[in-house]
Amino acid sequence: MSKPLPGPGEILALVLDLDVPNARFEPLAESLSAREHARRRSFRDPEHGRRWATGRGLLREVLAAAVGIQPREVVIRYGDHGKPRIESNEGLEFNLSHSGTLALLVLGLCPVGADIERHKPRRWADVARRFYAPGEQEQLFAPPEAGQQARFFRIWTCKEAFLKCTGEGLGRSLRSYQVKLFDGGASLAWAQGVEASEYSVFPIDPRPGYSAAAVALGRSLVLRRREWS
CATH class of the missing domain: 3.90.470.20 (4'-phosphopantetheinyl transferase domain)
Incomplete structure (x- = not known):
C-alpha cells in the first residue's frame, strides 16, 4: 500500500x-x-x-x-x-x-482543518441566527425550505474546518468570516484579518446523515479522497 x-x-x-x-x-x-x-x-x-x-x-x-x-x-x-x-x-x-x-x-x-458532523436533531435555525454571518443566513434561509437543514450543516462544517485550519479556535468569532456555497462546492467569501482567496474550501459528503468539510491554506488545491480500513 x-x-x-x-x-x-x-x-x-x-x-x-x-x-x-x-x-x-x-x-x-x-x-x-x-x-x-x-x-x-x-x-x-x-x-x-x-x-x-x-x-x-x-x-x-x-x-x-x-x-x-x-x-x-x-x-x-x-x-x-x-x-x-x-x-x-x-x-x-x-x-x-x-x-x-x-x-x-x-x-x-x-495548514489544514477538518470537521465532520452527524445530523443530530437540534435547533439549527436558532444556532444560525446567533452565529452565522448575514450572508450565510441569507443563503441558508433561501428557498427551498426542504434543503435548509442540509445547507446549515454544510455551512457549519466549512466554518469549523476554517477555524481548525487557522488554529484560532474560539479566539475568532464565527461572524468574522463568511462561507459561500455554490453548486458542488464552497469558498471563503471574506474573513477579517486574512486574505480569503488564499484558502481552499471543500465540502464533503462522507455518508448519509453526515456532513463534513476540509479547509486548506493554499490556492487552487485539489481534494483527493482515500479509503483506509
Missing part, C-alpha cells in the same frame, strides 16, 4: 469508521500513549471512549504509514490554541474530527 501522503497541490481526506471489531481495535489501542489511555477512561460512556480511542489509533496508524515509523512512535505536539502537529521531516500537516461513528482525517503539506 502506498504512503498516505498528499501530492503537490492536493490535500488528502480519509473518512474513518470508528465502530470496528475487537481484532481491529486491539492493535490500535496498543499504540496509544498513557495520556491517551487516560483520556479514553475519562469518558462516562465506554462506547464513546472506545470510539475516541479508535479514532486516535487510526490517526497514529495513518501518520506512521505516511512518515515511515511505528504508530506508537508518533509524537504529536499542540500549538497555543490546541492545533496538533506531528514531529516529522515530511512537512506534513493534519487535522482530525469525529462525530457519531465516523471520523474525518485531512492531510496536507500546508
Whole structure:
C-alpha cells in the first residue's frame, strides 16, 4: 500500500469508521500513549471512549504509514490554541474530527482543518441566527425550505474546518468570516484579518446523515479522497 501522503497541490481526506471489531481495535489501542489511555477512561460512556480511542489509533496508524515509523512512535505536539502537529521531516500537516461513528482525517503539506458532523436533531435555525454571518443566513434561509437543514450543516462544517485550519479556535468569532456555497462546492467569501482567496474550501459528503468539510491554506488545491480500513 502506498504512503498516505498528499501530492503537490492536493490535500488528502480519509473518512474513518470508528465502530470496528475487537481484532481491529486491539492493535490500535496498543499504540496509544498513557495520556491517551487516560483520556479514553475519562469518558462516562465506554462506547464513546472506545470510539475516541479508535479514532486516535487510526490517526497514529495513518501518520506512521505516511512518515515511515511505528504508530506508537508518533509524537504529536499542540500549538497555543490546541492545533496538533506531528514531529516529522515530511512537512506534513493534519487535522482530525469525529462525530457519531465516523471520523474525518485531512492531510496536507500546508495548514489544514477538518470537521465532520452527524445530523443530530437540534435547533439549527436558532444556532444560525446567533452565529452565522448575514450572508450565510441569507443563503441558508433561501428557498427551498426542504434543503435548509442540509445547507446549515454544510455551512457549519466549512466554518469549523476554517477555524481548525487557522488554529484560532474560539479566539475568532464565527461572524468574522463568511462561507459561500455554490453548486458542488464552497469558498471563503471574506474573513477579517486574512486574505480569503488564499484558502481552499471543500465540502464533503462522507455518508448519509453526515456532513463534513476540509479547509486548506493554499490556492487552487485539489481534494483527493482515500479509503483506509
